[in-house]
Amino acid sequence: MAENGRVIVELDTTTPRGSLAIRLRDVVQERWPAEVQSVGLCGSMAHGDDTDSSDVNLVVVTFRPRTGPKPARRMVDGIPVDLRVTTAEEGLGHARLLTTHWPMQADTYITTFALHDPQEWFKTRREAHLSLLAEARPMEFTGLARQNWAIANGAHSRAVRFAQWYDTDAAMILMAEARLHAALVAGFLTRTYFRNTADAVKHTGVAAADMQELGAILRYQAEELTARGRPVDGRLGALFD
Numbered sequence: 001m002a003e004n005g006r007v008i009v010e011l012d013t014t015t016p017r018g019s020l021a022i023r024l025r026d027v028v029q030e031r032w033p034a035e036v037q038s039v040g041l042c043g044s045m046a047h048g049d050d051t052d053s054s055d056v057n058l059v060v061v062t063f064r065p066r067t068g069p070k071p072a073r074r075m076v077d078g079i080p081v082d083l084r085v086t087t088a089e090e091g092l093g094h095a096r097l098l099t100t101h102w103p104m105q106a107d108t109y110i111t112t113f114a115l116h117d118p119q120e121w122f123k124t125r126r127e128a129h130l131s132l133l134a135e136a137r138p139m140e141f142t143g144l145a146r147q148n149w150a151i152a153n154g155a156h157s158r159a160v161r162f163a164q165w166y167d168t169d170a171a172m173i174l175m176a177e178a179r180l181h182a183a184l185v186a187g188f189l190t191r192t193y194f195r196n197t198a199d200a201v202k203h204t205g206v207a208a209a210d211m212q213e214l215g216a217i218l219r220y221q222a223e224e225l226t227a228r229g230r231p232v233d234g235r236l237g238a239l240f241d
Contacts, residue, residue, distance in 0.1 A: 007113050008048040017045060020079055021056050025115040028060055028069060035067035036060060037088050039116040043195065046113040055080040059112060061121055062087050088121055095129040098140055100147050103187030103194050106133075110193075133191070142228045145188035149225060149232055152181035153218050160211055171211075178214055179206045185221050189228075 012018045025039045043057035044050035056079055062068040065087050072083045086094075095109045109129040112122045159174035183200040187193060194200040201207040209217060222232045230238070 006048075007046055007111050011041070011045075011113065011115070015050075016077070017050060017054060017056050017079055020076060020081070021045065021058065021115065024056065024058055024076075024081070024083075029116060032062075032068045035062050035064065036116075037063050037119065038114065038121040040112040040114045040122050042108045042112045043082075046111050047195075055082050057082045058084065059108070060085045061091055065090075091121075092125055092128055095125045096132050098132065098136060098144060100144050101184070102144065103184050103192060103200060104196070106193035107195055139229065141188045141191060142225060142230075145185045145221075146225055146230070146232060148181045148184040148188065149218065149221055152178045152185060153222075153232070155181065156211070156214055156218060160215075163211065175211065175214070178218075179209065182206050182209075182214060182217055182221065185225075189221075189224060 011021065013022055021041055028036055028039055038059075038061040040046075040059045040061075041057060042059055044054045045056065056076075058081065060068055060083065062085065068085055069083060071085045072081070074081060094105075099105065106129065110126055112126070114120075114122050117123075155174045155178035159171045159178060162168075162171040162174065179201050180197055183194070183204040183206050186204040186206075187200065192203075194203060198207075206214060206217060225232055
């Protein structure tokens with residue numbers, strides 16, 4: 001996998017982001033002491049390679065639905081904060097499922113630094129997701145890859161059409177969508193997960209691909225998916241298999 005799941009051993013509270021993370025944790029615990037089970041950090045701060053432009057990605061786990069803080073994304077003291085909230089049951093349920101966006105989700109499941117986690121919920125979620133990956137069959141990954149390929153190919157085709165109509169703005173938006181889903185295809189085919197969108201398109205080599213190059217990448221992916229058991233274009237009955 002692209003990431004090794006390495007989590008920091010200790011949070012650097014001398015940085016503005018580290019200090020803010022502790023303050024956020026303390027406020028959450030003070031305001032919702034009976035509702036909050038765990039509080040953690042994910043993203044670059046959990047990996048220990050955050051920079052001055054990094055977000056503080058806070059995960060709050062509650063015992064029951066519709067309790068605790070509300071999800072939010074805003075600046076706090078000049079630092080971007082992404083506050084995510086989930087129940088313990090819902091969070092474990094998501095970690096035990098493979099979805100079409102798995103390459104963009106797995107890092108959160110595997111790499112989270114616990115700020116408050118007396119019952120080791122984050123460790124339980126990590127182990128649940130790793131068990132899912134160990135037990136998942138290759139056809140599950142290729143099936144999800146095919147779904148992303150269909151989205152990527154459709155966006156690429158529309159981008160080509162808009163470019164022919166000289167609608168460059170629409171073409172650029174669709175190319176960004178096509179690149180992302182082509183990167184997700186590559187992630188599924190290699191069982192690789194990514195930090196974020198930029199990481200995905202960069203590490204799969206599609207970030208700078210123009211229309212012609214991306215078309216060639218999609219054709220190669222179609223051949224690979226066909227070799228793995230089913231073509232991307234088939235008869236009507238295959239849609240319901």
